[in-house]
Amino acid sequence: MSHQQADLGKTPGAAPSDARDGLDRRTVIKSGALVGAAAIITSKKSQVLAAGAPWPAPPVLCGTTTPTSPATRPFIDNLPVPPPALPVLLHPFPTRTANIAAGEAARAAHQRWSEFLPLIHYHMTAAPSLHKHHTDLLPSYLWTFNGHYPAPTPLNYYGVPSIVRFRNALPEQQDNPTFGVSEITVHLHNGHTPSESDGFAADFFGPGLFKDNHYPNVYAGVDEFGGIGDPREALHTLWFHDHRAASTAHNNFLGLNGMFLLYDAKDPSHELPTPGSLRLPCYYGITDIPLILADKRFCPAANGRNEVFQVIGNNPVVGDKWIVNGKIQPKMRVRRRKYRFRILATGPVKAWSLSLIRSDGTQAPVTVVAVDGNFLPSPVVISDRPLDVQVAMRYDVIIDFSAFPAGSKVYLRENAAQNVGVAVPDPAPGLPIGNVLMRFDVVNMDFLFPADTPPIPSVLAEMPDPIVPDGVFQWNFTLENGRFLINGQEFDHNRIDHVVLKGSSEEWVLANDVAAGNWNHPVHIHFEEGFIMSRRRRVSQNPDVFEDVPLLPEELGRRDVYPLPPQHRVVMRMRFRDFSGRYLIHCHNMNHEDDFMMVRWDIVDSLEELTRKRREIDERRMLAGLPPQYKHGGLV
CATH class of the missing domain: 2.60.40.420 (Cupredoxins -  blue copper proteins)
Known part of the structure; x- marks a missing residue:
């Protein structure tokens, strides 16, 4: 598998x-x-x-057998914002x-x-x-x-x-x-x-x-x-x-x-030439469009509804309909100018692999300007590979539709096919209709629409000063006896599993390679953004052999979701500033998260509290038969 x-x-x-x-x-x-x-x-x-x-009438669920969703015609509904x-x-x-x-x-x-x-x-x-996901479906x-x-x-x-x-x-x-x-x-x-x-x-x-x-x-x-x-x-x-x-x-x-x-000032809510502005597309709902992605599966029509399929007591199942801003396979009319799309994968589980496809079936470029909301140092053009978006990740991409003549159809492709349920010819060579997430219909500019923005700047952001860590800490993500664990334990909200000092910085190792396994974990760390320093992959065991994995250009900026494919290890650095209290690190595959692959870590205000709580953490771990994490009040 x-x-x-x-x-x-x-x-x-x-x-x-x-x-x-x-x-x-x-x-x-x-x-x-x-x-x-x-x-x-x-x-x-x-x-x-x-x-x-008043609340709508409660749903009547459609049993426990996973259904195939009803047929829906593509490109009937306009993309809502x-x-x-x-x-x-x-x-x-x-x-x-x-x-x-x-x-x-x-x-x-x-x-x-x-x-x-x-x-x-x-x-x-x-x-x-009540919500209608498609004209062909009931609420x-x-x-x-x-x-x-x-x-x-x-x-x-x-x-x-x-x-x-x-x-x-x-x-x-x-x-x-x-x-x-x-x-x-x-x-x-x-x-x-x-x-x-x-x-x-x-x-x-x-x-x-x-x-x-x-x-x-x-x-x-x-x-x-x-x-x-x-x-x-x-x-x-x-x-x-x-x-x-x-x-x-x-x-x-x-x-x-x-x-x-x-x-x-760098990213205002307008496109005017104000001091410090990058002048990217930024009119919300006009040239700056969220693309909020989800997958769902629907029950057959009954009681005036097409309910989303769910089984009480079970996790959500994988959907067979791709949803953008609440609609299945929508279309959007776009002028021949630049648009910004803020892509968000809301899960619960599905990761997306997206590419922009011309009507002749070839891949068109998209320009990534931000990852997880953070501007990259420089724009990254993707034209020969898909953009992989794991759960909770955000990508701000710019598409320049002036490259397409008026009347063109341009398609956002998802690598995995959905169930459409109606016979529709491939919209482009090599592009089955089931792989189309949505369609863009290109039209000419008109005098009422905002003028195009200038070329995308070659420099988008100055990065913060390099992080010099005060210590190193490792988080191990494992599956043991059918239970997802971090550092050998499931989530307990009353238990602190790591503690840091406010104003400090650390290097964290996110390890999905300490045990045999074939699970992908998009790891999210609350509160602060971090930098990936390196990535490696285990290629064999007995003996252990590792190889470095070059970082993709879009991995060179700040982020808060760190993809951990099977047998990968990421080294990242982050700071802890301004506030104290309880925070979380967890896998953002929400089924894994709900199975308690999540850990509480705390920010404290004093060295005395840091030392005391680290000692308590190690004492508790040893009582549970687990190895200590600290040495002499510092980090191992």
Whole structure:
């Protein structure tokens, strides 16, 4: 079995997912929810505040046998763009400490609140809604934010702090008709965010409650550089999603995710010749388009619906329909000018392998300008290989449609074929219709449309100063006895598995080569961006033989998702700045993540606390029969 095939299913030998019932090892998560007694008491009262439009009728699921989705004609629907999220005036007004009496879930006090008082407020309500994925399909029951799938997009600026009130208006769990879990915690991937607003996997809260996530919208390095930090640390394309431990895959599959953009002088929300601007395509929804990717499978029509296929107690299955911004095989009319597309893979599991195809079947170039929201040092043109996008990765690419005559059809190809279900000729030589993700229809410019932007600059970003690590630490990703582990252990929200000092930096080794295995792990590290220093691959065992793997040009900038194919090892470096508290490292294959391939690591404020907690970590590991990680208060 290939590693791609293996990743599509459940853990070998694992029992069906018990996230719904909170059994066995899941009970540590149920007991860890930071919903205090007072918050539970106010839940029913708060539910009145969350009430909005009436819920749609619950879905009638279509059994446990995986269906083939109904037929859908390609290029019928236009590509939708998620609407911008509209700022609101929140009531009750946000507070530094949790407003338990008003129905806020328990949380730690917001760090640096008075320094970064939120000037912009958003309100995102998670609730059931209906969504049509295609004209040929009936509506599907989803869980969405503010009734949209994908969610509305907050458009923000560095230096303008914001707060997003995430309200849970989902059904109570005993009334939940889906395989999701109606407790949520929302992670902004990958904001430089205080830990209490980072969407820690055990900080989930139930229906009727809300939680205010405080986003300072600052660059990393505030303590060192002052003001709003080091502009070289900017990232612009982020996304938010539910991160509930043991149910991230289910709740994201049901629709609880969306994009979140941050602008600054280099990358403003316009294309005008202002100081410092790169003048890339940047009019949201006009020349700057999110492409939010997902895969789903649909039940046959029944009860006026085509429900998304799900089996209560199981992980999501691989879809047979490719979804872009909530639509199957859409089309988009484009002028003969440059456009920017922000590509995001939302999972739960599927990785994408994309290429742009002309009507004659040849590959056309795309220019990558940013990875995981971070501008590359220089643009990277991809014209002879696909762009591989693993779960949670973001690629900002620019396509210049002036290279195509008006009337042209240009296709975004996915390497794996979907089920179309209707007989359609190949749209281009060597391009089966099942491999087409979407179509671009090229038309001439008109005087009402924004003029084209200048050529893409040859230099996009100055990188931050090189990282000189204070130590080295290794994370081992393994599958042992049917259980996904990191450093020999499953996730426990109460257990710290590594601790670092605020203001320090480290070199981390991400190792998927310490045991035999054929699994791919897109590893995500919360809070800070890092640099890949090297990559190697094990080519044989007994004896061990390794070979260096050259980094791709798009791997030379900053990032927050680190692909680890089978038998690969990545060495990366990162800093830990400005905030302290609990953060996560995990595989972003959401089935692996929900099977607890996730670890808590903490940032602390003092050397005394660092030394004490490292000693406690090693003592606990040795009691569990595991080797220590530290020596003499330092790193092994």
